[in-house]
Amino acid sequence: MISLASLARRTACATLLGLTALLPSTAGAASFDCRAPADAFQRTVCADPALSALEGEVATYRRDMAGIPWRRGLRERHDAAMAALRNDSARDPAAIRRGLQARLAALREENEWFSSHGLEEAPERRLRTTCLALPSSEGAAAQRRRCRVAEFGSLGTVDGRRFAFALYEYPPDPTGDLANETAILVLSAGQPGEWTVDIAERLTEANCMRPRLVRHGQDSLLYLPCAETGTAGGAIPLLYRRAGPASFRIWQEIEAEGWRSTLEQRLPAGLEVRGVVALDPERLTVAFRLWREDDRDCCPTGGRAEARLALEGERLVLRDVALRPGQQNPPQR
Structure with missing residues (x-):
């Protein structure tokens, strides 16, 4: 049950920020064409009007979260749970109802974090020394683990608004039951001495460094340089573009990995990419080494190349691949 005070707070927050996901949904039909x-799964849902309405409400919450970058983890957990529900209970109306009700409760609960856990209008003096309570993919036990602010600092100004960042460190779990975690936050200035969280990423088995505000043509980009830990850990591409009308500008998440699916067909025959690739957000390029088919992982001999990318809507696309001068030697047969 949502109290009147809670509803009023959420309504005010949604009006201010344009975040309709904070409001109860009034969806009355399924999100797909019945x-x-x-x-x-769709046939089972469509056969029951109440089930259709419930699915539509869940889908509305999920859709409205799409423009809120710091809810990436919630979106990913929700999508995985929905995929399992479709696969395991496609013909069981009761199981679908229980699953959708559980998803709706989870979405509502985690959406409350924005207003109830200090993610808006937090005093700077507190942010410099105390971690905010961020949702974790590791469950309730992870919410109780200790955390320290490893770094807090200014990023610069975009659209006349000041931005800052914070890096969190969570100490290793002595029992070994919880994965190592880190968090990276980007905050925007509100009232004097106060900041509101624009982006918060709590990641498992990863390291992050200071974010970067860069210009690319007419676009203002925000790049969070994070990478998986371990010798084979790859970059975690977290890229955002400043978007929206002048009255309500947000950091729009850019899909920054899909371009790799088209990379292989652009490479010379017999060459491949195995190692870590890192994005240059200012040039929108990625430099990498090339392996021949019989190379050991430690020792690439295929030279180097550079992928040139472009922003297309809400994603990065591969424009072309340039082999570095003097590195175009064909594989030895």
Whole structure:
């Protein structure tokens, strides 16, 4: 049950920030076309008007979270749970109802974090010394673990608004039951001496460094340089673009990995990419080494190349690949 005070607070926050995900949904129909259900799950949902309304409400919450970058973890957990529900309970109305009700409760609960855990209008003196309570993919036990602010500092100004960042460190779990975690936050200035969280990423088995505000053409980009830990750890591409009308500018998340699916077909025959690739956010390029088919992982002999990328809507796309001068030697047969 949502109290009147809670509803008023959420309504005010949603009006101010344009975040409709903070408001109760009034969806009355499924999110898909019940005139032509695509699979068994959709057929089961469409056969029950109450189930259709429930699915539509869950889908509305999920859709409205799409423009809120710091809810990446919640979106990923929700999508995984929904995929499991579709696969395991496609023909069981009761199981679908329980699953959708559980998803709706989880979405509502985690959406409350924005207003109830200090993620808006937090005093700077507190942010410099005390970690905010961020949702964790590791569950309730992870919420109780200790945390320290490893770094807090200024990033610069975009659209006349000042931005800052914070890096959190969570000490290793002595029992070994919880994965190592880190967090990176980007905050925007509000009232004097106060900051509101724009982006917060709590990551497992990763390290992050100071974010970067960069210009690329007419776009203002925000790059969070994070990478998986371990010798084979790869970069975690976290890229955002400043977008929206002048009255309500937000950091829009950019899909920054899909371009790699088209990379292999652009490489010369017999060459491949195995190692870590890192994005240059100012030039939108990625430099990498090339392996021949019979190379050991430690010792690439195929030279170097550079992928040139472009922003296309809300994603990065591969424009072309340039082999570095003197590195185009064909594989030895």
